[in-house]
Amino acid sequence: MINKEIKTIEQAIAGIKSGMTFMFGGFGLSGIPENAIKAISNSGVNNLTCISNNAGVDGFGLGILLEKKQIKKMISSYVGENAEFERQMLSNELEVELIPQGSLAERCRAGGAGIPAFFTPAGYGTEVQMNKEVRVFNGKKHILEHALISDFSFVKAWKGDTAGNLIFKGTARNFNPLMAMAGKITVAEVEELVPAGELNPNEIHTPGVFVQRIIKGDAFEKRIENRTTRKKN
Amino acid sequence: MALDKNGIAKRIAQELENNTYVNLGIGIPTLVANHIPKNINVEFQSENGVLGMGPFPFEGEEDADMINAGKQTITTMPGAVLFDSATSFSMIRGNHIQLSVLGAMEVAENGDIANWKIPGKMVKGMGGAMDLVASSENIIVAMTHTNRKGESKLLKKCTLPITGVNCIKKIVTDLAVVDVTLNGFKLVERAPGVTVAEIISATQANLIVDGDIPEMIL
Numbered sequence: 001m002i003n004k005e006i007k008t009i010e011q012a013i014a015g016i017k018s019g020m021t022f023m024f025g026g027f028g029l030s031g032i033p034e035n036a037i038k039a040i041s042n043s044g045v046n047n048l049t050c051i052s053n054n055a056g057v058d059g060f061g062l063g064i065l066l067e068k069k070q071i072k073k074m075i076s077s078y079v080g081e082n083a084e085f086e087r088q089m090l091s092n093e094l095e096v097e098l099i100p101q102g103s104l105a106e107r108c109r110a111g112g113a114g115i116p117a118f119f120t121p122a123g124y125g126t127e128v129q130m131n132k133e134v135r136v137f138n139g140k141k142h143i144l145e146h147a148l149i150s151d152f153s154f155v156k157a158w159k160g161d162t163a164g165n166l167i168f169k170g171t172a173r174n175f176n177p178l179m180a181m182a183g184k185i186t187v188a189e190v191e192e193l194v195p196a197g198e199l200n201p202n203e204i205h206t207p208g209v210f211v212q213r214i215i216k217g218d219a220f221e222k223r224i225e226n227r228t229t230r231k232k233n
Numbered sequence: 234m235a236l237d238k239n240g241i242a243k244r245i246a247q248e249l250e251n252n253t254y255v256n257l258g259i260g261i262p263t264l265v266a267n268h269i270p271k272n273i274n275v276e277f278q279s280e281n282g283v284l285g286m287g288p289f290p291f292e293g294e295e296d297a298d299m300i301n302a303g304k305q306t307i308t309t310m311p312g313a314v315l316f317d318s319a320t321s322f323s324m325i326r327g328n329h330i331q332l333s334v335l336g337a338m339e340v341a342e343n344g345d346i347a348n349w350k351i352p353g354k355m356v357k358g359m360g361g362a363m364d365l366v367a368s369s370e371n372i373i374v375a376m377t378h379t380n381r382k383g384e385s386k387l388l389k390k391c392t393l394p395i396t397g398v399n400c401i402k403k404i405v406t407d408l409a410v411v412d413v414t415l416n417g418f419k420l421v422e423r424a425p426g427v428t429v430a431e432i433i434s435a436t437q438a439n440l441i442v443d444g445d446i447p448e449m450i451l
Contacts, residue, residue, distance in 0.1 A: 028300060079358050081304075102364030106319055121326070121367035122363045125345075126363060127350075128359075170298035171301075173282055174282050174317060226300070
């Protein structure tokens with residue numbers, strides 16, 4: 001067993017540099033690596049390219065890095081929940097590349113799976129197709145999309161073991177397993193960290209081979225973006 | 234009288250087929266889940282990674298780890314399953330989901346749809362809409378017939394950046410049910426009390442009107 005446990009979040013993010021490309025797991029605020037984001041903010045690195053389905057909200061999630069102007073470019077599918085993001089984008093302080101959500105997921109998966117590019121129908125005939133090769137398969141037009149990889153991927157799981165194996169909970173899984181695959185160095189933060197051997201191998205979602213460092217997160221706020229409920233009866 | 238959002242959702246719910254998987258977009262489409270006919274069993278997919286989505290949780294039972302694509306807290310139904318985003322879009326692209334219902338800013342008579350970007354204004358992104366419209370074999374648009382300025386959203390050609398080409402099959406608005414055919418828009422039903430003339434005047438594109446047009450039964 002290769003022990004991947006890291007004790008402090010500063011050690012977990014060691015090696016990050018300005019100008020790097022980072023991936024962040026999560027959908028909205030669900031399943032985001034809260035502890036790594038705070039530590040990256042404190043480290044002061046900037047000029048980052050950040051790949052994440054969303055860009056957080058004002059003051060939370062990737063909103064923290066946006067506020068400190070650490071992000072040069074965002075690659076996302078949906079970014080509409082953040083006033084500071086909007087301000088930076090409209091004033092051209094922030095580059096933004098929007099990608100269909102399924103293409104973003106598959107580009108991360110492909111990056112981790114050693115597939116350099118693939119054809120998808122999503123985006124054909126739209127702005128997304130610009131400068132991309134088009135081919136017809138089974139009578140339908142598809143566009144060529146390239147794989148994505150990162151210098152560091154930061155992911156969040158529910159449980160993990162010291163071998164780096166991960167189990168996710170609910171819809172907090174989302175992009176985390178794919179981005180874990182696509183990181184040159186993948187840092188996983190978990191709510192519960194157990195010794196290798198304690199997780200049932202049948203129930204592991206992300207094999208530890210994709211994870212280089214694992215740490216038990218200090219605190220998870222797990223903020224809810226859009227609280228919707230019904231009344232009993 | 235023109236339908237409200239729930240009226241549009243109720244009419245779309247009549248299109249649900251038994252034992253199918255359905256993806257509902259944000260806005261009016263989400264309301265379709267409140268109007269499923271009694272004898273119909275459908276499973277709702279949310280593209281952030283759940284199949285078998287249930288209603289909102291009871292107060293106090295919200296879970297930050299259980300949300301839908303609109304980031305609303307949700308529950309799951311018996312038999313539900315959770316998965317990552319690549320698997321989710323494999324279901325969508327691979328045509329394992331039988332129906333998608335989504336909102337739109339414009340639909341053109343050739344089936345093009347625009348619903349992700351207004352140039353010069355805030356650009357929020359396409360989310361999963363481009364993957365959905367490029368792949369789903371059956372797509373219904375739920376929208377108002379005209380925009381806030383009173384301009385028709387059923388057009389000869391989209392003016393906004395499009396989300397997908399030749400993909401929309403049916404539109405349900407507050408005024409009408411319109412099929413998208415090879416010859417263009419065809420009026421199928423009227424909202425209760427709305428006349429064919431009113432629908433034609435609210436539609437910028439040509440509208441094929443063939444014989445008597447029945448009122449929706451809601």
